[in-house]
Amino acid sequence: MAALAYTLGKREINYYFSVRSAKVLALGAVLLLTACHAASRRYRGGDTCEYLLSSGRFLGEKVWQPHSCMMHKYKNSEAKNCLIDKHVVFIGDSRIRQLFYSFIKLINPQVKEEGNKHGNIPFEDKSASIKVDFLWYPEVNGSMRQRIKSWTEGSVAKPHIIVAGAATWSIKIHNGSKEALTQYKINITSIAPLLEKLAKSSDVYWVLQDPVYEDMLSESRKMITNEKIDAYNEAAVRILNSSSRNSKAKVKVFSVSKLIAQETIMKSADGLHLPESSRDTNAMILMNVYCNKIMKPIDGSCCQPQPPLTLIQKLAFCFFTLSIIGYIIINLIHRNNFRKNKSCSDLESGEEKKPAISTPNVSTLEMLLHSFCKLGLIMTYFYLCDRANLFMKENKFYTHSSFFIPIVYILVLGVFYTENTKETKVLNREQTDEWKGWMQLVILIYHISGASTFLPVYMHIRVLVAAYLFQTGYGHFSYFWIKGDFGVYRLCQVLFRLNFLVVVLCIVMDRPYQFYYFVPLVTVWFMIIYATLAIWPQIVQKKANGNCLWHFGLLLKLICLLTCIYFLSYSQGAFEKIFSFWPLSKCFELNGNVYEWWFRWKLDRYVVFHGMLFAFIYLALQKHQMISEGKGDPLFSNRVSNVLLFISIVSFLTYSIWASSCKNKTECNELHPSVSVVQILAFILIRNIPGYVRSVYSSFFAWFGRISLELFICQYHIWLAADTKGILVLIPGYPMFNVLVSTFIFVCVAHEISQITNDLAQIVVPKDNSTLLKRLLCIAGFFSGLLFFAAMQDQSRH
Secondary structure (H helix, E strand, O other): HHHHHHHHHHHHHHOOOOOOHHHHHHHHHHHHHHHHHHHHHHOOOOOHHHHHHHHHHEEEOOOEOOOOOOOOOOOHHHHHHHHOOOOOEEEEEEHHHHHHHHHHHHOOOOOOOOOOOOEEEEEEOOOOOEEEEEEOOOOOOOHHHHHHHHHHHOOOOOOEEEEOOHHHHHHHOOOOOOHHHHHHHHHHHHHHHHHHHHHHEEEEEEEEEOOOHHHHOOHOOOOHHHHHHHHHHHHHHHHHOOOOOOOOOOHHHHHHHHHHHHHHHHHOOOOOOOOOOHHHHHHHHHHHHHHHHOOOOOOOOOOOOOOOHHHHHHHHHHHHHHHHHHOOOOOOOOHHHHHHHHHOEEEOOOOOOOOOOHHHHHHHHHHHHHHHHHHHHHHHHHHHOOOOOOOEEOOOOOOHHHHHHHHHHHHHHHHOOOOEEEOOOOHHHHHHHHHHHHHHHHHHHHHOOOOOHHHHHHHHHHHHHHHHHHHHHHHHHHHHHHHHOOHHHHHHHHHHHHHHHHHHHHHHHHOOOOHHHHHHHHHHHHHHHHHHHOOOOOHHHHHHHHHHHHHHHHHHHHHHHHHHHHHOOOOHHHHHHHHOOOHHHHHHHHHHHHHHHHHHHHHHOHHHHHHHHHHHHHHHHHOOOOOOOOOOOOOOOHHHHHHHHHHHHHHHHHHHHHEEEEEEHHHHHHHHHHHHHHHHHHHHHHOOHHHHOOOOEEEHHHHHHHHHHHHHHHHHOEEEEOOOOOEEEEEOHHHHHHHHHHHHHHHHHHHHHHHHHHHHHHHHOOOOHHHHHHHHHHHHHHHHHHHHHHHHHHEEEE
């Protein structure tokens, strides 16, 4: 009864919710969300600087998340590069002095908080010609006005950044009297025009007063209440920029400090001054407001303008637009012809004439334009998500629950969709699709939860990436060994399917090929496998069956391959020379060098070889009938199966214990290439030795496995944000609902791209050799043009 209910439940779900209906729903959601965000930007304003300075929330206890954008964590070197030859002035009371110290520690962490607390404090970094001064003006009065006025006069050099604020001293000295508030309003009214004048050429910030923790205040400060602070802040906000409301040059009101203080003032040492972590957050916000537009960090979307379209992006836009127009025109012509043919009937016979059949050329052209039409619309969504400032972005924040709870959830779904396999061979197609699927889902959860900061999880995810490459070695070796097909058609089909989406994204998103590191990795390893087996003498299973000596010849090839891998992994110079030759350098350089490519390749350098070796051994055992792959049968004899199963479980757990006790990422990465295969082989044996386990698979995981490559690539821009550094926010204020909606759209898009790639592969890479040669010449011309335009872009940038 339970099995019947289970089967009926799956049928009901599949009947009422098909992939096609899901995609229609996703399209509707995208259009609705785009319209809502565009309207919000138009009526509420889309200036992320305003959000950075005025709103946000804490993720956990110490990580500040601005509303709608991402905040970059500046290193000392980055802060120096941004502020080179700049003069920064902090003017105000002891709270501004705290902010001053936190700010200069971003430039030089060795600075100590010394000097006269009630006096001016200078700071200078001579290596970068940076000058930062704190000027002690605890009250908004004539003295402060005179100092600010001196900067507006031509004889004195204006600071590039001015950070001002004061009020608590006025409340304290005048015992919180109403007269003091009135005088404060008069004084700030006289200062406001001077600040607004300075704002035309400098960045001017007025820091609102933070709340106090009244229970901790000393007796001499008891008159400083949050009610009075609110009154002073209200006066400052009302008066500042009152004469320049329609002007772009405004004094920026730094009000976010109030929100931060509301959460952290309880940890204050005296009830008045913020704890160090809070003032460091304020300093980092200031750095983001000023430096993001200069440094343009990937993970600092606040205050960054939308990047201008490159020449290649403009050409891509024109191409997709023409494809859409062309498809619409052809579709209209076909519909018009269909109507004419349908209305035409033979009056004598009374029979309707059949419509004219389209020629194959027209059919191919229509299919091509239809695919590019859909792809153009999808790429528009990619661009809006991660290049235009339309949708919001947020920083990642890791908690154990954000990683492990979704893992349990997908595990339950995977078990729910368990079915019998069509074949019971080791690593059959359904099983490898399942393996790719659950690994891809775990990797996606790892990325969106920011779990890379937790070392045990990081090490296990490294094994999953290695397992993908293991399957690359296993799958391609098995194909070439069994089929002996080293033709150009097979080569081009694989390369096209692997690289099509990434090439399009490189063009549309203006990113280098190496940025999508996994695709170059898989592509290069495929070419290495192909070259190893295709090079003379070509040794395949059919030839080896006739003479056992050919097996030793193949092993000799594999040993040569292992020797080359070992040499390149310990010779960075030789590796970099190989991939620094033009045009290879255009593919494998990132940030001007190929170090990142060398690091990625080296990290899993042996696992593809392990996959090839495993395939060779398995196929040899299978050929000599040394394993049993019948339905329900254990892989070996009961005794051998039990021993191997025990060893596999112990090995699997041993690796997990080692990975969980890992203390240093660098040291663990050094050992990973040699030991990752232990857990991979253990998993394969655990999954395949028991016959009943080998005879079932999860169709849920297998479905995701069939689009795993598209999922891995698409996540960069339409699920995550800022090139994987953050999270895309389609529905602000509801994190769980946002993840559900963005995930649904993301999966539908990945599935559609998979279908588009398959359709285009049949057109671009035909089986006919003469036609294929023509297409290859066209592709060579396309990439030559791409290199030419890329060179033009680089020249214009320099």
